[in-house]
Amino acid sequence: MTKGGGLDDSAAGQPHYHGHRDRLRERFATVGGAGLQDYELLELLLFRLLPRRDTKPIAKAMLERFGSFSEALGAPPHLLEEIEGLGPTAITDLKVILAAAQRIGRDAIQNKPILSSWSEVIDYCKAQMAYETKEQFRILFLDKKNRLIADEVQQTGTVDHTPVYPREVIKRSLELSATALVLVHNHPSGDPAPSSADIQMTRQIAEIAKPLGISLHDHIIIGRSGHASLRGMKLF
Known part of the structure; x- marks a missing residue:
C-alpha cells in the first residue's frame, strides 16, 4: 500500500x-x-x-x-x-x-560544401570511426564545389595499422571524377597523434594528386580523445 x-x-x-x-x-x-x-x-x-x-x-x-x-x-x-x-x-x-x-550525420554533410561545414564533417567522422576496434582508412571524395560525391572505406586493418596504397587512392579519385579529397582514419588506441607513416603517406598522396588537378584538403585522424588535422599541423 x-x-x-x-x-x-x-x-x-x-x-x-x-x-x-x-x-x-x-x-x-x-x-x-x-x-x-x-x-x-x-x-x-x-x-x-x-x-x-x-x-x-x-x-x-x-x-x-x-x-x-x-x-x-x-x-x-x-x-x-x-x-x-x-x-x-x-x-x-x-x-x-x-x-x-x-546516417543522420552523413545526411548533414551531403550536398553541402564540405569546407563551410567543417565541424559537421568532424562530428560525422567521429560518429563513424571513433569507437571502431580496428583501424579504418576512408576517403571523402569531393566535386569541384567541394560537395561530397562519395564516402568510402578503402581499407580496414589491425588495431594499429592499415595498409594504404596512394596510387589506388588516386585511381579511385579519377574513377569518381573527384577534384578534391579528405582522408580520414582512426586510431583505436584513442590517441589521434599522427605517426611518421601517417605523415609520409599523406605527403605521397598529395604529391601524386596535385599534377592531376586533385586537391588534398586534409587528413584527419580520429581518436576517442579527439582528432588531429595534418593540414592544421602543417604536416603536408
Whole structure:
C-alpha cells in the first residue's frame, strides 16, 4: 500500500520500474535529451528493446564498462554480450540505432560544401570511426564545389595499422571524377597523434594528386580523445 492508501506498482501487478519509466519519459518530453544524463538516455533506448526488464542497472553497467553513451553504442557486439541482460536481439537493435545516427550525420554533410561545414564533417567522422576496434582508412571524395560525391572505406586493418596504397587512392579519385579529397582514419588506441607513416603517406598522396588537378584538403585522424588535422599541423 502507498501512504495514501492506494496500491503501489507491485501490488497492482505492475513491475516496480514502470513508474520510473513514465517519469523519465515525462522528463525527456519536458527537457529533451540534453537535459538527461548518459545513463538516462540509454535507459530510454533500452525501454523499447527490453520491455520486461529493469533497464537502469543495464544502462549503468554499460556506461561503467565502456565509459560514455557513444562508446556504449559503438562497442563491438562480443563485448556488449558480456553485459548481463543484453541478448543478441537487443544488441542488433542498438546497432540499428547507431547506424541511424550515423546516417543522420552523413545526411548533414551531403550536398553541402564540405569546407563551410567543417565541424559537421568532424562530428560525422567521429560518429563513424571513433569507437571502431580496428583501424579504418576512408576517403571523402569531393566535386569541384567541394560537395561530397562519395564516402568510402578503402581499407580496414589491425588495431594499429592499415595498409594504404596512394596510387589506388588516386585511381579511385579519377574513377569518381573527384577534384578534391579528405582522408580520414582512426586510431583505436584513442590517441589521434599522427605517426611518421601517417605523415609520409599523406605527403605521397598529395604529391601524386596535385599534377592531376586533385586537391588534398586534409587528413584527419580520429581518436576517442579527439582528432588531429595534418593540414592544421602543417604536416603536408
